[in-house]
Amino acid sequence: MNDFVLGHYNYWMFIGLMMIGFYAMMAKKNLIKKIIGMNIFQSAIILFYISTSAKRGGVSVPILEHAAGGHGSHGVDVAHYANPLPHVLMLTAIVVMVATLGVAVAVTLLIYKRYKTIEEDEILMKIKEGSSAPKELVDVRSQKDSIKLRTNIEYRTRNVEL
């Protein structure tokens, strides 16, 4: 049992961090907190992949020694280097992570400009009331149907903001 816990400790770490991020994404009302939770979630996934690439017992980084020494494919001891494949996959994932972060921040700024708040419950309340929308934007026909009103406002918003 002890062996099992110690031998799999990278999985426990990844699961714990992922739970933290997941909880933050669901329970926190603040949009920036949600973005932070998403960041933690993504790093946890990346940690999982990287930990599968590690090898026990004094492995080196995947940069081959005697670099300029010609075509020596025979001299490479594979067990001596870490597995480079998950590194490559996760390297691209990290950069994509920042790209998604940029888009998320952009959407957050647009939401703030529209509703003057980044708390989720207040945004939902304002959407339900329809009060924050300027009068001329609200379609008169759908005043009573809040769902229709909501889609309508969103549609109008997109028209105005973008």
Place this chain on the structure above:
Amino acid sequence: MIRESQDVIVKTLARLLVPFIVIYALYVVMHGHHSPGGGFQGGVILAASFVLLAISQGLDKIRQRLSEKTAGILSSLGVLIYAGIGLLCLLLGGKYLDYGKLSKLLPVEPAQARSLGILGVEIGVALAVMAVMCLIVFTIFSFDEDSGGDE
């Protein structure tokens, strides 16, 4: 909107540090073969140098060095370099992104040609990443003034 910093220490040290940061970023890009690094990291460090300049000198002065239009052109140029190298290999009779065929153009053997192809690709990636990161940061930091100014 980032205004020019009032602090003389920040201004002077940013002025002194930025050329070295840029050289370090280029070193990271060019030496991706022998050491950790490559296009993504180098491009992001380049973007960070621009952010440091923006903090110290204000966003308006940075727009003279790297306007948003130039950044857009550079980002598409980076992707174009990448795809163009792949297409060049295709035209030289290999498969797409098969850099070994570049040895027909360059006076080196195929393994070295692949190394050079990797270098070209990394430069393209660095350009694209640098321009896109600068674009995102500048756009976010000039958001209000950009869209609320003339309303």
Place this chain on the structure above:
Amino acid sequence: MIIPFDIILILFIFICAIAAITVKDLLSAVMILGAYSFFMCLLWTQMAAVDVAFTEASVSASIGTVLLIGAVYKTKRRSKD
């Protein structure tokens, strides 16, 4: 690899992650997230993934933090939860 060092790093990572989602000052949360990224980067260096660690240090800890600071600067600094 070095077990005590690993344990300290994991402890710091968990502290930073929990602090980043509980602190009510959003700027502090963003800075703690940057610290979290750096500890993560140390852990990956420990696992012999230097390229990924370098990418994390340059990409996530610098530009990501700058982007989030921009978001906090353009919106509100206080959070309700």
Place this chain on the structure above:
Amino acid sequence: MEVTLLVEATENAFRILGDARKHAEGIIDSALELTSEETRHHEAKRIQEIFTGAQKRKTAFQNFIGTAVILYAFWVLLSGQFDAFHLTLGAICCIVVAYLYHDLLFANTRVGDMRVVAWRFITYIPWLMVQILMSNLHVASLVLRRKMPINPQVLTFKTKLETDISCVALANSITLTPGTITMDIRDGVFYVHALSKKVADELQTGAMEDRVAHIFMEADHLYVQDVLDAANIYAALRT
């Protein structure tokens, strides 16, 4: 040390004064021959140019060359690979960066004094190390006592330094020395937080400021200003 500095500086000043007088005499003599007011005004401008020549900024091309050389040294230090391919890459990178950023590294420096500044800066570092060691011991002795006899205070003083870079060097030297921290520089006034009376007094003597001024040749610069004034008076007396 101080005396030799003073003597050296005075000698420099006298030499510059002599040169300036010679220049001024020649120009004023030639100016007196041409009686028109217009040319006299022009000649006065030339006098100004000659005397301010010592402070003339470097040209863009000189900046470019200097930046490229320094950056190339940095590149070689980083790279550590001396085959032709990497060196050529480094040269290309350095030229591009120096072309883009030639106005950053050498703003506000005067012609021909970079080597002197670098040498004086290197000789300044051991002195700073000794200062740091001394105040380290002092602060350690303060905080290790049971009663902790600290006396925190903020002291402000107006500096005689003129360029940005010397202000930054002084501020960072003050911050590096334990017990004192530069909080702000505003319009040439330093706001320094000092931990105890002793470090504050040491700072007030201005030894560090004098040394920094010596590094960046601010003192020489003052002498040039004096010579300029003297020459102006001389010219006024002659006419």
Place this chain on the structure above:
Amino acid sequence: MKIFSLISAVVVGVALIYGTMDMPEWGDPNSPASTHVSPYYLEHSIEHAATPNVVTTVLADYRGYDTLGETTVIFTAGIAVVLLLRKRRKTGGEDDE
């Protein structure tokens, strides 16, 4: 709501822990991830591309398509941010205000 989130997070965590029962141990050199293609990359990197850093070789050469698509993703993200946040100056005009 918070209780519900907590419960679902814990449920997901328990499910993942159940899933990791069969995973290889940490640092196992013979795990499936380390035995399939990565030995090929490690052995042939210098021979094929004269590049000691295997990560760079795999990133830009063996898996070049991947990186090309990923660069395109970043480019698209940049365009998306600009389109979201930048105001159109010339087109549109009146009905935008």
